[in-house]
């Protein structure tokens with residue numbers, strides 16, 4: 135750009151200093167031409183579009199702290215201005231080496247400090263509580279009465295010769311909050327949550343899986359109070375007809391004897407397991423002292439869906455017109471995970487609209503209704519299977535809760 139053009143533009147800006155487009159155009163031209171100081175001088179005002187250019191100018195002039203502040207203010211004002219490359223550059227620190235020899239400027243982006251390493255080694259306990267679980271009031275009450283209370287007052291229960299210890303199995307259709315409930319239970323008891331993925335335990339070498347399993351139980355004993363959670367337990371506790379490897383029977387005995395050990399000496403460790411194929415679990419796991427308490431985690435009913443939607447929308451930019459009750463009425467058969475999917479899809483649509491509009495467009499009712507067309511409910515298939523087991527293989531009434539649920543919802 136030649137000086138004549140620049141002077142003409144500057145004169146135009148002097149005549150109408152409030153012309154934001156003109157101001158940003160000139161600042162951009164100056165920045166692109168390497169004229170950082172004059173650019174900074176003109177980049178005044180608190181509009182996000184100007185602030186982001188101010189950040190670029192300040193960065194070029196090596197004032198990282200001020201540049202970062204301007205960048206953050208700009209993105210707060212208009213999130214579509216987010217620029218990850220610029221942000222990464224602003225996070226660097228500049229080190230100047232000029233002790234001897236030529237001056238050397240080094241940009242370093244190494245922000246792994248000691249606290250980060252600590253965080254990796256001791257992951258912060260995620261404070262999930264019942265407040266984060268929408269609906270499921272009956273299940274929460276059951277957990278309160280049958281799990282948390284005996285866990286918190288073992289002496290009282292012992293006095294009345296109520297057996298503490300043993301494990302609880304949560305079962306129900308996929309995506310309806312079993313894992314979430316287990317986390318929340320740990321949060322409610324202020325206990326450490328130890329989540330065990332069975333795949334991590336299984337090992338091809340003979341004896342390795344048993345050793346790992348024992349180490350896990352030992353770790354739980356050493357970190358009381360703790361909730362030891364076995365997600366998707368059927369991978370371990372599968373009936374022989376369902377498991378392929380014959381070697382797993384050793385692992386099963388190891389698991390059962392660890393559990394029996396806990397039954398004798400309930401030491402502040404709660405054992406929870408979850409499965410969405412409870413009928414594939416060996417009945418040996420259901421004996422007294424083992425997973426003798428079984429809780430059905432049903433698909434969310436209408437009020438539960440409304441509160442799950444509220445939880446999922448919290449903390450996102452949302453419009454005032456969202457009617458979660460109306461959405462709950464239109465999402466029969468949706469699991470919590472389906473609802474999460476719905477909200478995510480609506481968020482995608484709002485982001486697309488934001489980019490199109492060049493400014494933040496919050497998630498509105500129309501985005502959610504539009505997303506309804508894309509998401510299909512997933513619980514009915516599970517319920518059909520479960521009904522067959524409940525009708526024809528309901529040993530000891532273990533699926534009575536499923537039958538109750540189906541009867542209640544058939545009436546509606």
Ligand SMILES: Nc1ncnc2c1ncn2[C@@H]1O[C@H](COP(=O)(O)OP(=O)(O)OP(=O)(O)O)[C@@H](O)[C@H]1O
Pocket residue numbers: 266267268269270306307308309310311312313314315408409410434442445469470471472474
């Ligand atoms: N009651 C609920 N309240 C709030 N969010 C829920 C609820 N149920 C499910 N969700 C949402 O759905 C996601 C999946 O739930 P979760 O992982 O607990 O399901 P699950 O029953 O363990 O499923 P799976 O059988 O597939 O393991 C959660 O991350 C959560 O965001």
Ligand SMILES: [Mg+2]
Pocket residue numbers: 312313314365408
């Ligand atoms: Mg799960």
